[in-house]
Amino acid sequence: MATVINPSKEELHNLSNEEAAAYFDEMVRQFLGVSATEFLKDRKKFESNPHFPSIEFLIPLVDDSEE
Amino acid sequence: MTPKNRDAALVEYQRQIGKVLNCVANCWVYAYPSRKAGQYMLIAAPADAEKTDKASEYFLRVKRGKEVLFFRGYQFFEVFDDDSFRISTLKYYYSIWPKQSELLIDFHYHERKADLYKGHLHIPPKPGVAPVHFLINKHIPTARIPIEDVVRFMITEVGVTPRTDAWQSTLNETEAIFSANRTK
Numbered sequence: 001m002a003t004v005i006n007p008s009k010e011e012l013h014n015l016s017n018e019e020a021a022a023y024f025d026e027m028v029r030q031f032l033g034v035s036a037t038e039f040l041k042d043r044k045k046f047e048s049n050p051h052f053p054s055i056e057f058l059i060p061l062v063d064d065s066e067e
Numbered sequence: 068m069t070p071k072n073r074d075a076a077l078v079e080y081q082r083q084i085g086k087v088l089n090c091v092a093n094c095w096v097y098a099y100p101s102r103k104a105g106q107y108m109l110i111a112a113p114a115d116a117e118k119t120d121k122a123s124e125y126f127l128r129v130k131r132g133k134e135v136l137f138f139r140g141y142q143f144f145e146v147f148d149d150d151s152f153r154i155s156t157l158k159y160y161y162s163i164w165p166k167q168s169e170l171l172i173d174f175h176y177h178e179r180k181a182d183l184y185k186g187h188l189h190i191p192p193k194p195g196v197a198p199v200h201f202l203i204n205k206h207i208p209t210a211r212i213p214i215e216d217v218v219r220f221m222i223t224e225v226g227v228t229p230r231t232d233a234w235q236s237t238l239n240e241t242e243a244i245f246s247a248n249r250t251k
Binding site: 027 | 100102112115125164170175
């Protein structure tokens with residue numbers, strides 16, 4: 001298992017701020033090979049990656065100015 | 068039954084989305100509150116038993132006969148503080164992947180420049196292959212698609228194997244709730 005989220009293994013789970021940030025950071029590292037911070041600095045660089053649209057959709061998990 | 072408050076409406080909505088997606092995948096549903104009161108991100112996550120490696124955390128596994136396909140589903144939605152605590156989808160992202168590195172199709176609904184085609188789909192190029200026609204990566208207009216239709220599409224057109232014989236009645240039931248509460 002990649003991230004330490006949903007430790008209680010709930011079918012319906014509400015993410016804490018820490019879990020949301022961990023989920024996003026680990027997803028970016030897994031599919032783009034950089035940290036969330038690096039991705040957010042220059043996200044255009046990753047536009048051709050097939051995972052880009054899904055990762056971009058989840059940016060509000062770490063940056064609520066993006067909603 | 069009408070939820071008594073916003074929290075109850077959120078849980079009920081998570082439950083509905085879970086029922087829909089569990090027609091094709093062993094799935095849990097995560098929610099994350101926005102800084103704007105009443106708005107939430109929703110993430111379809113694989114149930115723990117489906118997590119076999121790091122990448123599997125971020126995909127639902129769906130079976131197509133003996134083959135395994137992958138699905139991602141996210142929504143951004145609002146719960147209205149009215150008598151029935153209605154829910155409105157503000158944005159969605161649904162995608163189907165034959166391999167975890169190969170996107171087959173994705174359905175989007177979100178604001179766009181010039182307000183064109185908020186609802187649209189993309190057909191991406193096959194990795195390592197030059198685009199074979201001019202619609203590759205374009206915004207192909209769609210209506211706002213209920214998630215039930217995406218699951219129906221997977222079962223009836225893509226050939227995904229349903230996990231329950233009752234998938235049609237389940238989708239009809241949850242979609243009726245969506246239609247009754249639809250705000251736009």
